[in-house]
Amino acid sequence: MPGSHIPIVKRIAPSTFVPVLQDAGRIIQGSSAIIDYVDEHSPEPPLTPADPSERQRTLELERWLDCEFGERVRRVFYFHALNHRDLAIPLFNQGGLGGAD
Numbered sequence: 307m308p309g310s311h312i313p314i315v316k317r318i319a320p321s322t323f324v325p326v327l328q329d330a331g332r333i334i335q336g337s338s339a340i341i342d343y344v345d346e347h348s349p350e351p352p353l354t355p356a357d358p359s360e361r362q363r364t365l366e367l368e369r370w371l372d373c374e375f376g377e378r379v380r381r382v383f384y385f386h387a388l389n390h391r392d393l394a395i396p397l398f399n400q401g402g403l404g405g406a407d
């Protein structure tokens with residue numbers, strides 16, 4: 307759950323943000339790093355195109371979605387959603403107890 311993720315994630319990863327992938331004793335933090343990791347360790351089917359120009363375009367799109375579009379959408383969403391406890395609470399806790407085993 308947002309907030310209670312901090313001590314859990316900080317125990318295993320350099321920063322507090324999710325997503326974090328744990329695989330074979332390795333910790334990979336962040337969507338882009340996870341995509342690269344999966345492409346390297348489980349190349350079929352590839353998540354990122356091999357063709358240089360397609361790859362370039364894909365990585366640009368990924369960065370734009372991540373840093374430009376994603377962050378703005380999240381900000382607008384939370385700006386509205388956090389005014390609605392009845393929406394925000396079930397959305398955030400998904401019935402969760404906040405702990406990861």
Ligand SMILES: N[C@@H](CCC(=O)N[C@@H](CS)C(=O)NCC(=O)O)C(=O)O
Nearest residue numbers: 312322323324325335336337338372
């Ligand atoms: N660009 C990063 C975004 C990571 C990010 O900001 N995650 C948010 C949730 S969507 C988060 O964990 N925020 C809480 C925190 O930073 O502790 C990615 O896609 O991996």
